[in-house]
Amino acid sequence: MLLLIKSNCLINLLYNNCLHFFSKHIFRKKFIMRNNDLKGKVVLIAGGGKNLGALLSRNFAAKGAKLAIHYNSEGSKAESEKTLADVQAMGAEAFLFQGDLTKVANVSKFFDMTISKFGGIDIAINTVGMVLKKPFVDTTEEEYDTMSDVNSKAAYFFLQEAGKKVNKNGKICTILTSLLAAYTGLYSTYAGMKAPVEHFTRAASKEFGERGISVTAVAPGPMDTPFFYGQESDDAVAYHKSASALGGLTDIKDIAPLVEFLVTDGWWITGQTIFANGGYTTR
Numbered sequence: 001m002l003l004l005i006k007s008n009c010l011i012n013l014l015y016n017n018c019l020h021f022f023s024k025h026i027f028r029k030k031f032i033m034r035n036n037d038l039k040g041k042v043v044l045i046a047g048g049g050k051n052l053g054a055l056l057s058r059n060f061a062a063k064g065a066k067l068a069i070h071y072n073s074e075g076s077k078a079e080s081e082k083t084l085a086d087v088q089a090m091g092a093e094a095f096l097f098q099g100d101l102t103k104v105a106n107v108s109k110f111f112d113m114t115i116s117k118f119g120g121i122d123i124a125i126n127t128v129g130m131v132l133k134k135p136f137v138d139t140t141e142e143e144y145d146t147m148s149d150v151n152s153k154a155a156y157f158f159l160q161e162a163g164k165k166v167n168k169n170g171k172i173c174t175i176l177t178s179l180l181a182a183y184t185g186l187y188s189t190y191a192g193m194k195a196p197v198e199h200f201t202r203a204a205s206k207e208f209g210e211r212g213i214s215v216t217a218v219a220p221g222p223m224d225t226p227f228f229y230g231q232e233s234d235d236a237v238a239y240h241k242s243a244s245a246l247g248g249l250t251d252i253k254d255i256a257p258l259v260e261f262l263v264t265d266g267w268w269i270t271g272q273t274i275f276a277n278g279g280y281t282t283r
């Protein structure tokens with residue numbers, strides 16, 4: 001009799017554990033996999049008004065998403081307004097938000113405004129960054145602080161805000177740099193301040209996974225945008241062009257599809273930084 005009760009208990013325990021496992025992992029997984037269509041999804045893009053960010057805005061709009069597009073400086077306003085006009089011409093609902101995202105209050109405001117306009121956020125992408133090519137011994141305290149604020153602090157609080165406010169089963173992606181895998185000088189504050197974000201990504205993915213949210217980072221090679229040319233001499237540009245195995249600089253058109261994949265069908269990749277650079281650096 002005792003043996004019978006014991007084996008019944010064991011069966012019940014196994015049954016309940018299986019049920020828990022299935023509901024937590026299998027059912028959740030199936031639900032997420034069905035929801036990768038971008039039509040009607042709300043996509044928030046920090047730095048979404050120009051260069052890589054603008055291409056992402058346009059591509060998401062073309063697939064039926066609603067766009068919350070951020071830009072920072074007055075110098076980015078005209079290009080961002082053009083991006084807004086273009087995505088609206090494609091039929092996308094969209095708005096522009098201006099703000100310095102090194103201030104946590106502005107990051108919060110951007111997320112809150114998106115939720116109040118669209119009712120939620122499905123995908124949050126952070127393309128914000130600032131490059132400085134300078135010898136270690138010449139870098140000032142002010143430059144260190146600015147580089148830290150833009151590349152690390154803004155990225156941290158963007159992830160934090162996304163973790164609080166992105167919908168269940170949402171996706172988050174941050175743009176880093178392939179210099180994270182380079183043995184080089186002169187970019188100590190740029191690569192050095194992007195480096196912690198790789199771990200922020202890992203930690204955030206572990207914590208937000210419970211809500212089905214995937215968190216990734218993409219590390220492009222030197223990209224053919226004004227961001228790159230501002231810091232490089234002609235000789236250095238020639239070197240960077242020659243340094244990739246596949247030849248030439250990274251094109252934003254090579255990066256955008258990867259980001260789009262990670263925040264849709266590639267959702268199963270989480271906690272990882274993906275290097276996309278034509279073989280410029282590897283690890």
Ligand SMILES: NC(=O)c1ccc[n+]([C@@H]2O[C@H](COP(=O)([O-])OP(=O)(O)OC[C@H]3O[C@@H](n4cnc5c(N)ncnc54)[C@H](OP(=O)(O)O)[C@@H]3O)[C@@H](O)[C@H]2O)c1
Binds near residue numbers: 047
């Ligand atoms: N181009 C490259 O060679 C290269 C290579 C690898 C990785 N990346 C990374 O890729 C991302 C996109 O770069 P991109 O080439 O497309 O150039 P980009 O458009 O100039 O991207 C940088 C963005 O960061 C914004 N930003 C700077 N400071 C900010 C602040 N305090 N608050 C909010 N936003 C701020 C810039 O806005 P404002 O200009 O208005 O300040 C700009 O929108 C960056 O994270 C960059 O680090 C670039």
